[in-house]
Amino acid sequence: MVAVTILAAAGDGVAAVPAAPVSVDHVNVPVPAHERVTLPNGLRLILVPRHDIPLVAFNLLLRGGAQLDPPGRDGTAALAADLLTHGAGKRDAYAFADAVEGSGGNLDAAARGEFIQVQGQFLAQDSRVMLELLADAVLHPRFDDGEFEKLRARRIEELKAAKDSAPQSLLGNYGRARLFAGHPYGRPVGGSEQSLAQITRADVTGFYSAQAGADRATLVIAGDFEPARIRRDVAAIFGGWQRAQNPLPALAPTARVSGRRVLLVDSPGSTQTYFWLANVGVPRRFPQRAALNIANLAFGGSFASMLNQDLRVKAGLTYDASSRFTRGAVAGDFAITSFTQTDNTGRAVDLALATLGRLKHDGLDAAAIGSARNFLLGQYPLAFETPFDWAVALGDLDLYDLPESYIGHFGSDLVATDASAVRAVIDEAFPSPDNLDIVLIGDAARIREAAARFGPVTTIPLAAPNFSAR
Amino acid sequence: MSFAATGAAIQTRTLANGMQIIVWPDHNIPSVALFNWVHVGSRNEGTGTTGLAHFFEHMMFNGTAHRSQGEFDRLLEASGGSNNAYTSQDVTVYQDWFPRSTLELVFELESDRLANLAFEPKVVEKEREVVYSERRLRVEDSNPALLNEQVQATAFIAHPYRIPTIGWPSDIKAWTLGDLQNFYRTWYAPNNCTLVLVGDVEPAQVFALAEKYYGPIPRGPATQPVRTVEPEQTGERRLVIERSGQNPLVQMAWHAISADDPRAPALNLLQTILTQGDAARLHRLLVEERKLAVEVGSGWSEGFDPNIYSVYATLAEGASTSDFEQALNGELARLVDQGVTDTELARAKHQVAASFWRGVSTLDGKARLLGEYAVLHGDYRKLFTAPGAYERVSAAEVLAVARAVFKPEHRTVGVLLPRAADGH
Numbered sequence: 002m003v004a005v006t007i008l009a010a011a012g013d014g015v016a017a018v019p020a021a022p023v024s025v026d027h028v029n030v031p032v033p034a035h036e037r038v039t040l041p042n043g044l045r046l047i048l049v050p051r052h053d054i055p056l057v058a059f060n061l062l063l064r065g066g067a068q069l070d071p072p073g074r075d076g077t078a079a080l081a082a083d084l085l086t087h088g089a090g091k092r093d094a095y096a097f098a099d100a101v102e103g104s105g106g107n108l109d110a111a112a113r114g115e116f117i118q119v120q121g122q123f124l125a126q127d128s129r130v131m132l133e134l135l136a137d138a139v140l141h142p143r144f145d146d147g148e149f150e151k152l153r154a155r156r157i158e159e160l161k162a163a164k165d166s167a168p169q170s171l172l173g174n175y176g177r178a179r180l181f182a183g184h185p186y187g188r189p190v191g192g193s194e195q196s197l198a199q200i201t202r203a204d205v206t207g208f209y210s211a212q213a214g215a216d217r218a219t220l221v222i223a224g225d226f227e228p229a230r231i232r233r234d235v236a237a238i239f240g241g242w243q244r245a246q247n248p249l250p251a252l253a254p255t256a257r258v259s260g261r262r263v264l265l266v267d268s269p270g271s272t273q274t275y276f277w278l279a280n281v282g283v284p285r286r287f288p289q290r291a292a293l294n295i296a297n298l299a300f301g302g303s304f305a306s307m308l309n310q311d312l313r314v315k316a317g318l319t320y321d322a323s324s325r326f327t328r329g330a331v332a333g334d335f336a337i338t339s340f341t342q343t344d345n346t347g348r349a350v351d352l353a354l355a356t357l358g359r360l361k362h363d364g365l366d367a368a369a370i371g372s373a374r375n376f377l378l379g380q381y382p383l384a385f386e387t388p389f390d391w392a393v394a395l396g397d398l399d400l401y402d403l404p405e406s407y408i409g410h411f412g413s414d415l416v417a418t419d420a421s422a423v424r425a426v427i428d429e430a431f432p433s434p435d436n437l438d439i440v441l442i443g444d445a446a447r448i449r450e451a452a453a454r455f456g457p458v459t460t461i462p463l464a465a466p467n468f469s470a471r
Numbered sequence: 472m473s474f475a476a477t478g479a480a481i482q483t484r485t486l487a488n489g490m491q492i493i494v495w496p497d498h499n500i501p502s503v504a505l506f507n508w509v510h511v512g513s514r515n516e517g518t519g520t521t522g523l524a525h526f527f528e529h530m531m532f533n534g535t536a537h538r539s540q541g542e543f544d545r546l547l548e549a550s551g552g553s554n555n556a557y558t559s560q561d562v563t564v565y566q567d568w569f570p571r572s573t574l575e576l577v578f579e580l581e582s583d584r585l586a587n588l589a590f591e592p593k594v595v596e597k598e599r600e601v602v603y604s605e606r607r608l609r610v611e612d613s614n615p616a617l618l619n620e621q622v623q624a625t626a627f628i629a630h631p632y633r634i635p636t637i638g639w640p641s642d643i644k645a646w647t648l649g650d651l652q653n654f655y656r657t658w659y660a661p662n663n664c665t666l667v668l669v670g671d672v673e674p675a676q677v678f679a680l681a682e683k684y685y686g687p688i689p690r691g692p693a694t695q696p697v698r699t700v701e702p703e704q705t706g707e708r709r710l711v712i713e714r715s716g717q718n719p720l721v722q723m724a725w726h727a728i729s730a731d732d733p734r735a736p737a738l739n740l741l742q743t744i745l746t747q748g749d750a751a752r753l754h755r756l757l758v759e760e761r762k763l764a765v766e767v768g769s770g771w772s773e774g775f776d777p778n779i780y781s782v783y784a785t786l787a788e789g790a791s792t793s794d795f796e797q798a799l800n801g802e803l804a805r806l807v808d809q810g811v812t813d814t815e816l817a818r819a820k821h822q823v824a825a826s827f828w829r830g831v832s833t834l835d836g837k838a839r840l841l842g843e844y845a846v847l848h849g850d851y852r853k854l855f856t857a858p859g860a861y862e863r864v865s866a867a868e869v870l871a872v873a874r875a876v877f878k879p880e881h882r883t884v885g886v887l888l889p890r891a892a893d894g895h
Contacts, residue, residue, distance in 0.1 A: 053832075054832050056828055094749070099818065102749070102751075103817070104821055105821030105822050105824055106825060122829065123825070124825055158718060158785070159766070161788055162718045162765065162785050164716075164717060166612075167612075167613065272607045272611045272612060303544075304544045304554075305545045305548045313601055314541055315597075317598065317599075317600035318604070320601055340604070342600075372545065372548055373548075375548070375549050375550060379502075379551015379553075379570040379573065380551065380568070382570070383500065383568055386499065387832045389829075464717070
């Protein structure tokens with residue numbers, strides 16, 4: 002159906018070119034040959050040798066992450082991760098940075114909700130140095146007191162600075178604090194100004210010694226190396242890493258909210274309103290993943306999507322409107338995000354709600370489904386170009402216990418997805434416009450009235466040191 | 472195979488209408504990156520029409536004589552392609568990433584909008600609002616961007632690098648249809664474009680498609696060069712913005728060099744030494760040791776004409792901007808007196824080399840670098856001599872470029888002082 006539309010519109014010159022790849026073999030991205038080894042201490046090692054460019058990439062994932070932050074100390078895992086690269090083993094913070102940068106490498110650690118990741122890339126000739134620095138960071142972090150104080154102060158200032166430069170980047174923190182209140186998904190991964198101020202160095206060292214361990218880690222190494230040698234080096238360097246003290250606790254399920262309510266974050270003088278409309282979506286292991294990707298792409302995942310067409314292209318209300326699912330071990334959020342000139346706030350939110358209502362009521366027609374499917378088929382190979390891409394992708398599969406076919410058969414899964422599967426996903430995964438948590442960051446004096454139309458309003462100042470009204 | 476040898480597969484062609492085409496076959500994945508580098512940016516704008524180059528970046532997606540608004544994206548996405556575009560002071564670049572089976576459709580769509588763009592008054596009015604929304608997002612709700620706009624406009628008094636690429640608000644509101652048509656006729660011509668393709672293609676196939684789709688488009692008029700040369704600055708300039716917010720900001724800028732200046736590799740190595748990474752000199756001193764800033768960065772825009780080199784910093788709430796300025800000036804004085812160490816230079820060279828390899832590991836990165844060298848440095852082949860050029864830079868050359876740039880009388884200092892938001 003779609004192909005016919007394109008050929009007719011694009012004229013004779015295009016007639017010879019099929020609009021979509023036809024063979025299922027061709028649409029799939031082959032997963033490169035790799036080996037998996039589990040060390041006696043439980044560390045899972047995945048090796049992906051590729052020799053096209055002289056780089057070696059790594060991705061170390063440590064299960065746990067910000068979900069394990071102590072109560073009231075949001076940001077503990079994030080500070081611990083930060084500090085891994087600020088002094089480790091025999092090197093202080095400067096010597097560590099000098100060693101990484103002096104060999105042209107990079108090595109960055111960050112906490113996420115469900116894991117801590119340490120990633121980087123070095124020139125192939127420096128792969129041994131790379132492993133030693135990585136092991137120092139993960140096994141022998143110093144958590145130096147001075148570095149701790151400096152980083153904590155800096156993270157607090159960065160949150161303040163984000164309010165002056167990119168308020169939209171904080172929408173998710175405000176929204177999740179309310180949508181997932183009482184659940185780990187509601188905590189800001191990087192902490193709030195208030196929670197960071199409470200954290201002590203002992204919180205950080207206590208967290209890391211309790212939560213880090215070889216049996217919680219997956220290390221993927223991809224690129225230009227000789228597997229036997231790297232296997233030997235990893236066994237020698239990481240073999241002494243202890244197991245974690247306790248098993249990883251399971252996450253409680255999350256629950257959808259009913260009805261609508263509004264959190265108004267007051268930013269006096271702001272020239273536009275940034276908004277977030279959300280409810281609980283689906284988990285990472287949601288079985289209808291191809292249909293979900295098709296439906297979200299068509300609704301709010303591309304320039305030609307329904308949301309961007311309605312709010313930007315047709316109405317000129319915004320520069321950007323989009324939607325996404327955040328999917329973890331349990332269901333994360335589905336959120337629509339956009340922004341508009343202050344005086345247009347009510348109109349833009351109305352339009353986003355109407356567009357969501359249209360999706361829920363009418364579903365997607367065959368042309369929209371075909372277009373989204375082809376877009377995903379065409380773009381998917383671009384996500385798997387480099388060794389670093391594969392280090393990230395294979396680590397992710399291991400973390401969520403997903404099969405290789407999650408990547409390798411995604412193309413054929415897309416081709417096999419029909420309209421009824423897409424309809425089922427729209428019914429199951431997308432919220433009704435009547436059941437949404439709404440966050441508006443904007444000038445409260447000018448938008449309070451419009452906000453009240455969408456549900457009961459709670460107001461907090463943008464300058465407040467945390468992300469919730471409590 | 473050496474990097475230079477992989478570059479030997481590149482082929483180029485110039486059509487009779489002056490359009491330049493560069494093709495780099497790369498069969499790693501079944502995909503293609505096509506970038507059309509249009510040689511126009513905000514430096515080609517004048518009073519009353521600032522922001523027009525950027526506005527075209529938007530209008531180019533809004534329909535042609537043969538296609539309605541939105542069809543470009545709908546057709547491309549339905550065939551597996553994605554696209555984007557960006558505008559700088561020097562160039563406007565249209566980017567498509569797509570499966571190889573979509574190659575001909577992309578030529579068809581791209582050539583159509585180069586030759587037949589529509590100017591529907593209603594569409595123009597709506598897009599004006601979209602661009603204004605982008606300006607609010609990127610500039611008016613962002614203190615660092617607002618400060619940068621003012622520093623740029625203060626450092627340049629004559630050269631059009633003083634113009635913000637997104638345009639002054641009154642101009643965004645006031646362009647006429649005639650301004651748009653005139654701009655399109657002047658700048659969107661094949662002889663003003665460099666088309667770069669990287670990916671799963673063969674040069675012969677690309678050149679045949681280029682002849683078929685771009686060949687019939689007539690050559691445009693010769694474009695007017697930017698004649699104005701910024702007069703030498705003879706004393707420090709200073710500006711202060713007071714605005715609601717929490718963190719003070721400082722941006723210091725000095726008149727520097729153009730992309731094709733032979734000292735460009737030395738200046739990029741100096742930038743790496745000063746602010747690239749946690750071991751970098753200004754980060755160590757100002758953020759880690761003296762704790763005068765939360766974050767410090769620096770850089771310059773490599774363009775056709777000499778642009779400014781900026782050091783910018785975010786300070787902690789309540790921190791003193793004059794303490795920061797004093798420490799920065801002291802360190803720069805030490806730099807132009809004593810230069811950089813061999814250790815610093817060796818570290819910077821390794822960082823630049825690794826970053827280069829990361830850059831050429833994707834189709835997107837290759838298309839970007841190839842275009843930058845072809846358009847801004849004058850010859851794509853310089854991409855393949857760049858690694859050697861960086862390797863050969865001496866500490867004396869880094870010192871020389873530091874002395875040429877960091878002159879107090881060539882400095883513009885911008886400070887943003889926050890004041891507490893007025894409560895309601």
